[in-house]
Amino acid sequence: KMTMKDLDLKGKRVFCRVDFNVPMEDGKVSDDTRIRAAIPTIEYLSKQGARVILASHLGRPKGEVKEDSRLTEAGKRLAELLGKPVLKLDESTGPDVEKHVSELGDGEILLLENVRFHEGEEKNDPELAKQFAALADVFVNDAFGAAHRAHATTAGIAEYLPSVQGLLLEKELDVLGKALSDPERPFTAIIGGAKVKDKIGVIDHLLDKVDNLLIGGGLSYTFSRAQGHEIGDSLVEEDKIDLAKSFIEKAKEKGVNLYLPIDTRVADSFSETAATKVVPVSGIEKGWMGLDIGPKTAELYESVIKDSKLVIWNGPMGVFEMAPFAEGTKRVAQAMAETEAFTIIGGGDSAAAVEKFEVAEKMDHISTGGGASLEFMEGKELPGVAALKDRS
Numbered sequence: 001k002m003t004m005k006d007l008d009l010k011g012k013r014v015f016c017r018v019d020f021n022v023p024m025e026d027g028k029v030s031d032d033t034r035i036r037a038a039i040p041t042i043e044y045l046s047k048q049g050a051r052v053i054l055a056s057h058l059g060r061p062k063g064e065v066k067e068d069s070r071l072t073e074a075g076k077r078l079a080e081l082l083g084k085p086v087l088k089l090d091e092s093t094g095p096d097v098e099k100h101v102s103e104l105g106d107g108e109i110l111l112l113e114n115v116r117f118h119e120g121e122e123k124n125d126p127e128l129a130k131q132f133a134a135l136a137d138v139f140v141n142d143a144f145g146a147a148h149r150a151h152a153t154t155a156g157i158a159e160y161l162p163s164v165q166g167l168l169l170e171k172e173l174d175v176l177g178k179a180l181s182d183p184e185r186p187f188t189a190i191i192g193g194a195k196v197k198d199k200i201g202v203i204d205h206l207l208d209k210v211d212n213l214l215i216g217g218g219l220s221y222t223f224s225r226a227q228g229h230e231i232g233d234s235l236v237e238e239d240k241i242d243l244a245k246s247f248i249e250k251a252k253e254k255g256v257n258l259y260l261p262i263d264t265r266v267a268d269s270f271s272e273t274a275a276t277k278v279v280p281v282s283g284i285e286k287g288w289m290g291l292d293i294g295p296k297t298a299e300l301y302e303s304v305i306k307d308s309k310l311v312i313w314n315g316p317m318g319v320f321e322m323a324p325f326a327e328g329t330k331r332v333a334q335a336m337a338e339t340e341a342f343t344i345i346g347g348g349d350s351a352a353a354v355e356k357f358e359v360a361e362k363m364d365h366i367s368t369g370g371g372a373s374l375e376f377m378e379g380k381e382l383p384g385v386a387a388l389k390d391r392s
């Protein structure tokens with residue numbers, strides 16, 4: 001398979017899709033992880049003498065120009081990180097863009113405006129994809145975070161240009177792909193988060209792959225109900241209790257050690273100042289809700305993580321944004337930092353958790369994809385990756 005490195009890029013116009021969909025606070029980039037993750041590809045292209053045209057979305061402006069969704073600040077941050085100028089344009093198509101692209105010198109970098117200002121982007125409109133393609137000679141997709149979207153700049157454009165993956169996309173697919181296809185064992189997955197609904201596909205798929213599956217977070221109370229426990233006022237998805245039962249059955253059939261919380265920290269309201277106590281999962285009374293795994297569960301999960309060779313983590317163990325309910329997630333994060341296992345963080349909230357508990361640099365891989373890494377772990381083919389097939 002051809003990669004970026006097989007192409008002679010000198011003097012070529014390269015349309016490079018990145019995922020600069022970064023968190024913003026007070027009009028500034030508040031977390032530049034995704035921008036930093038795109039640097040190797042951008043620097044490589046520039047050093048090869050390519051004329052680099054960067055494209056990204058930011059937020060969900062739904063086909064309208066929204067001032068607070070401009071990529072101006074992301075462009076500034078990129079220029080700082082690269083230590084060289086980045087020409088940020090206020091549009092992503094049209095005569096002005098064409099003019100700037102035609103004036104671009106070898107190795108120079110230009111950043112288009114948020115591509116989601118066009119309605120056709122999310123619709124994967126072929127006319128828009130053609131307009132983007134007409135700007136360039138080559139398409140490089142480095143937007144792993146957006147690879148689960150079949151949009152004009154993530155998929156459609158590949159119809160009209162030689163298309164290859166960038167270094168970030170390649171690394172994400174390598175690490176996640178190897179974990180799922182040829183894992184070191186014991187292989188442990190930790191799945192948390194609020195809802196079973198969001199994790200059905202990933203739990204189902206991982207039960208075919210892992211040795212141990214650790215469950216925590218809001219979704220664990222639906223599993224508690226499946227085990228026949230009363231859960232007081234804890235979060236529950238009544239319509240997913242049977243599904244949780246079927247996962248418990250599937251784990252047995254597949255010989256997977258499915259670990260469910262044995263104790264939980266409950267609170268008398270969803271608040272940082274609530275009264276709290278630790279109870280066994282079988283003992284949650286009315287008027288109390290579980291908001292974190294308990295210390296016995298944390299200890300059990302720590303020991304499983306310690307004895308693993310590979311651990312993938314997606315979803316927090318409790319409401320870790322609130323100090324009284326952060327302990328479970330913190331202990332899992334620290335166990336991930338201390339284990340000798342290869343550790344993968346599947347993006348989103350778990351990535352935020354390892355940042356918060358200051359163990360991010362101890363992880364072997366933190367995915368830049370939230371939805372994308374989840375869909376990958378569900379075993380789905382990502383449209384942004386599929387589009388590159390046979391296009392180089």
Ligand code: 3PG
Binds near residue numbers: 019021146149370372
């Ligand atoms: C993400 O943040 O997960 C990606 O950038 C995709 O964004 P989207 O969910 O708005 O498509």
